[in-house]
Amino acid sequence: MQKPKDQLEVFKELLTRKGLKYTHERESIYEEVRAINHHFNADSLYERFKKRGERIARATVYRNLPLLLESGVVQKSAGNGKRDFYERTRTKGHHDHMVCLGCRKIIEFHSDELEQIQEQLSRKYKFKLVFHDHRLFGYCEKCQS
Amino acid sequence: MQKPKDQLEVFKELLTRKGLKYTHERESIYEEVRAINHHFNADSLYERFKKRGERIARATVYRNLPLLLESGVVQKSAGNGKRDFYERTRTKGHHDHMVCLGCRKIIEFHSDELEQIQEQLSRKYKFKLVFHDHRLFGYCEKCQS
DNA sequence: TCTCAATTGAGATTTAGTTTCAATAAGAAT
DNA sequence: ATTCTTATTGAAACTAAATCTCAATTGAGA
Ligand SMILES: [Mn+2]
Ligand SMILES: [Mn+2]
Ligand SMILES: [Zn+2]
Ligand SMILES: [Zn+2]
Numbered sequence: 648m649q650k651p652k653d654q655l656e657v658f659k660e661l662l663t664r665k666g667l668k669y670t671h672e673r674e675s676i677y678e679e680v681r682a683i684n685h686h687f688n689a690d691s692l693y694e695r696f697k698k699r700g701e702r703i704a705r706a707t708v709y710r711n712l713p714l715l716l717e718s719g720v721v722q723k724s725a726g727n728g729k730r731d732f733y734e735r736t737r738t739k740g741h742h743d744h745m746v747c748l749g750c751r752k753i754i755e756f757h758s759d760e761l762e763q764i765q766e767q768l769s770r771k772y773k774f775k776l777v778f779h780d781h782r783l784f785g786y787c788e789k790c791q792s
Numbered sequence: 793m794q795k796p797k798d799q800l801e802v803f804k805e806l807l808t809r810k811g812l813k814y815t816h817e818r819e820s821i822y823e824e825v826r827a828i829n830h831h832f833n834a835d836s837l838y839e840r841f842k843k844r845g846e847r848i849a850r851a852t853v854y855r856n857l858p859l860l861l862e863s864g865v866v867q868k869s870a871g872n873g874k875r876d877f878y879e880r881t882r883t884k885g886h887h888d889h890m891v892c893l894g895c896r897k898i899i900e901f902h903s904d905e906l907e908q909i910q911e912q913l914s915r916k917y918k919f920k921l922v923f924h925d926h927r928l929f930g931y932c933e934k935c936q937s
Numbered sequence: 938t939c940t941c942a943a944t945t946g947a948g949a950t951t952t953a954g955t956t957t958c959a960a961t962a963a964g965a966a967t
Numbered sequence: 968a969t970t971c972t973t974a975t976t977g978a979a980a981c982t983a984a985a986t987c988t989c990a991a992t993t994g995a996g997a
Contacts, residue, residue: 668963668974689954704977709954717893729985730953745919748862756913764906765928772899774890777930783910785922813943813994834985849946854985874954875984 654681654720654736661718672703676711677720686724686734686753716778723780727751743781749790799826799865799881806863817848821856822865831869831879831898861923868925872896888926894935 658677662669679695680687693708712733715721719736725744726732742757761781769776803822807814824840825832838853857878860866864881870889871877887902906926914921 666974670963670975672976702977706955706978707976710975728952745914745917745921747919748922754917754919756917758909758913761906761909761913764903764909768901768903768906769890769928769930772890772901773933773936774892774899774928775931775936776890776928777893779926779928781924781926783914783919783921783924785914786920788918791918791920811943815944815994817945847946851947851986852945855944873983 654718658715658718658720661714667714672707673711673714675701675703676708677715680715680721680733680735683735686726686732688726688730688732719778722778725753725782727753743783745783745785745787747787747790748784749786752787752789754787799863803860803863803865806859812859817852818856818859820846820848821853822860825860825866825878825880828880831871831877833871833875833877864923867923870898870927872898888928890928890930890932892932892935893929894931897932897934899932 655677658673659669661667662673675696676692679692683692683695689709689712690705692712693703693705696703696708712721712731716723716733721733722736722741724732724734725746740757741762742755743761745754745756746752747754765776765779768774800822803818804814806812807818820841821837824837828837828840834854834857835850837857838848838850841848841853857866857876861868861878866878867881867886869877869879870891885902886907887900888906890899890901891897892899910921910924913919
């Protein structure tokens with residue numbers, strides 16, 4: 648019975664593996680991201696720091712999100728625009744998104760089967776899967792009039 | 793035994809359904825897109841017209857690709873950058889992409905199972921699926937040193 | 938043929954994300 | 968504790984991609 652490796656550990660390991668440093672800014676960003684329960688993007692995250700008076704540069708936020716993504720602390724999400732959206736992993740567990748072309752509504756879904764097939768395919772192509780972006784575009788029930 | 797509805801028909805039907813017109817520009821773009829056998833983006837498509845002296849505005853190309861996407865004439869693809877890439881449907885049949893975070897190499901894959909599950913999920917959520925964007929990010933064999 | 942909303946071209950504009958570079962900080966080595 | 972090397976940061980400039988603006992034009996139904 649082993650204690651599950653916590654996400655901060657994994658994040659730090661990624662940094663080490665890449666020869667990067669665990670800075671105050673990275674600590675703040677890590678913590679903030681873990682506290683958000685919904686979808687967000689780089690700028691909305693930046694605004695949270697700004698609003699509370701914590702000075703972290705916008706560029707720093709942009710620079711670090713990809714690392715959190717790669718370490719699995721956050722996952723790709725979907726928003727109403729075309730910018731990069733994220734959400735904390737394990738808020739509701741991993742899931743993917745359907746985007747309505749009519750009203751931009753987001754429907755979340757999850758399928759273990761789907762996830763497993765992705766793993767299988769990755770193995771087949773000797774691809775080391777880190778994360779994925781899977782969005783279905785179409786029309787929600789309301790918009791199918 | 794019914795003749796399969798050709799793609800131009802489907803495109804025209806989409807236009808009609810949306811109250812849009814079948815212009816010369818749309819015709820040109822439709823034909824050009826059908827003639828490209830590889831991945832492309834709005835600008836590379838625009839350049840093809842420019843090079844051969846056919847004047848179609850860049851904005852017109854940008855404006856119309858989403859319609860071709862929605863009608864299924866083209867599908868979302870993946871390129872080396874983060875812009876929107878497309879490719880003609882039925883060049884090699886529908887497929888999705890793995891993107892190497894190391895060298896940006898693109899691996900194409902296809903899985904009927906995966907496609908079926910997407911259909912199932914869409915049905916479950918009463919979502920009318922039009923197209924999807926499914927990309928796996930990770931490291932290709934070479935970049936896993 | 939008439940009418941009118943949709944479309945286009947050309948350039949300006951917006952948006953999202955990246956780059957630059959001097960100053961600073963992390964953290965390994967001494 | 969001090970030195971050293973390299974990564975990191977902030978702030979603003981910049982770039983890339985896509986969208987918007989608006990007057991002139993065109994498609995297609997009446
Ligand atoms: Mn979500
Ligand atoms: Mn492809
Ligand atoms: Zn909708
Ligand atoms: Zn690679």
